[in-house]
Amino acid sequence: MRIVGLTGGIGSGKTTVAKMFEELGVPVYNSDTRAKELMQSSQDLVLAIKELLGEEAYREDGVLDRGFVSRQVFDNKALLNELNAIVHPAVRKDFIHWADEQTADYVIQEAAIIFEIGTQDFYDCIILVVAPKETRIERVVQRDAGTTVKSVEARMKNQWEDDRKIEASDYVIENTNLEQTKVQVLDIHRDLLNKI
Numbered sequence: 602m603r604i605v606g607l608t609g610g611i612g613s614g615k616t617t618v619a620k621m622f623e624e625l626g627v628p629v630y631n632s633d634t635r636a637k638e639l640m641q642s643s644q645d646l647v648l649a650i651k652e653l654l655g656e657e658a659y660r661e662d663g664v665l666d667r668g669f670v671s672r673q674v675f676d677n678k679a680l681l682n683e684l685n686a687i688v689h690p691a692v693r694k695d696f697i698h699w700a701d702e703q704t705a706d707y708v709i710q711e712a713a714i715i716f717e718i719g720t721q722d723f724y725d726c727i728i729l730v731v732a733p734k735e736t737r738i739e740r741v742v743q744r745d746a747g748t749t750v751k752s753v754e755a756r757m758k759n760q761w762e763d764d765r766k767i768e769a770s771d772y773v774i775e776n777t778n779l780e781q782t783k784v785q786v787l788d789i790h791r792d793l794l795n796k797i
């Protein structure tokens with residue numbers, strides 16, 4: 602079974618594209634969602650994150666304080682790298698376990714950062730989703746209540762520019778018009794099945 606990485610900057614439309622692949626029957630693992638579940642359920646992760654960021658990383662009811670964590674890490678690269686070093690190995694392990702249980706020609710791991718953390722060789726191929734920066738900011742601000750342009754830009758600063766990622770990717774999906782995105786997804790799906 603092939604492992605396909607699906608990546609793209611914040612607001613590019615990774616999850617939207619992932620859903621289109623799911624509609625074609627492809628199993629998809631969402632790293633953002635699973636990471637947050639693990640940061641909640643794994644006692645090892647909870648302890649390591651509290652040690653790194655302080656008790657305030659979790660609210661009194663034990664729920665991860667995403668706003669607090671975001672404010673700590675996205676303007677502090679060293680701290681973000683340390684958080685990544687705690688969370689990403691756990692996600693990798695969880696993904697491998699999940700992938701083992703799938704029966705499909707290929708599976709997709711949706712992950713916001715792949716090139717940034719040097720894990721591209723783990724994948725048989727990489728699909729990149731792109732859209733203009735201003736569009737991406739607009740989409741995220743519209744989608745997430747309370748999110749500011751500044752906070753989206755802070756995350757962007759911790760991600761590679763599209764030009765750099767385009768060169769290193771096997772497929773690039775330009776996600777501006779949803780109908781055209783669907784056509785690109787179908788083309789890539791057919792191409793991947795032909796290669797297996």
Ligand SMILES: CC(C)(COP(=O)(O)OP(=O)(O)OC[C@H]1O[C@@H](n2cnc3c(N)ncnc32)[C@H](O)[C@@H]1O)[C@@H](O)C(=O)NCCC(=O)NCCS
Nearest residue numbers: 610611632633636667670671684685688692713714756759
């Ligand atoms: C800081 C946290 C709690 C904020 O949670 P929130 O629900 O606001 O955002 P979510 O996790 O859904 O991410 C949304 C987008 O933010 C950007 N982003 C998230 N983590 C990172 C990161 N480590 N580096 C760069 N960008 C990131 C991505 O574009 C991502 O798609 C969370 O993002 C986090 O714990 N990040 C560090 C661990 C990580 O890398 N998780 C991502 C998958 S492994």
Ligand SMILES: Nc1ncnc2c1ncn2[C@@H]1O[C@H](COP(=O)(O)OP(=O)(O)OP(=O)(O)O)[C@@H](O)[C@H]1O
Nearest residue numbers: 610611612613614615616617740744776777778779
């Ligand atoms: N082609 C499009 N046209 C209009 N809206 C879109 C398009 N693609 C995605 N969106 C919308 O933009 C927002 C961001 O899309 P999505 O959540 O798929 O991006 P993402 O890359 O997964 O984001 P994040 O990096 O924050 O996890 C969503 O509200 C989605 O519905």
